[in-house]
Amino acid sequence: KNQVEQSPQSLIILEGKNCTLQCNYTVSPFSNLRWYKQDTGRGPVSLTIMTFSENTKSNGRYTATLDADTKQSSLHITASQLSDSASYICVVSGGSNYQLIWGAGTKLIIKP
């Protein structure tokens, strides 16, 4: 069964600290992997999209990595800011018709 699992479910860190969120997937065939940021009460917004051949992609203070062999991805946030408080969702595109399989998200809280 195509699945995307994220860990941890929630995370609290102090402003200025770094953190890493994890994503494991069992999606076949694999097309690409996305990370979205979802602020409370808003729709998801894309941070990165990585294909099979890409193992690192950055978007400002966000860096995503992909290991297609182990079917794992991580999202690293550097020098966190209060505005980084949000849910971060890992999404894998694959299976038939490039369907999107959504993870449940990691809820990140940044404390001053």
Next chain:
Amino acid sequence: NAGVTQTPKFRVLKTGQSMTLLCAQDMNHEYMYWYRQDPGMGLRLIHYSVGEGTTAKGEVPDGYNVSRLKKQNFLLGLESAAPSQTSVYFCASRLERGPTYEQYFGPGTRLTVT
């Protein structure tokens, strides 16, 4: 350029009532989607459309109907609401046909069925 908008933002229904959620996009996108988001779960696709006048079922279509009479609008209908349909509903659209397409989401509609 408003992007993707959704109407209404909040709604409370009684079991058995009907309603229609409206999604509008001004980006001339071909593809449009309706998702629901429930606590502790990933977004689930309800219905989608690959162009004006076309619709298709997603992962959880039961209890919902959709229509795409105009390219910029995608309507989601609940004919007889049930408490299990309490959720946050998101509309999305996309233009590109390739596998690394970008989806753009609306702000969501929070629906409570009592």
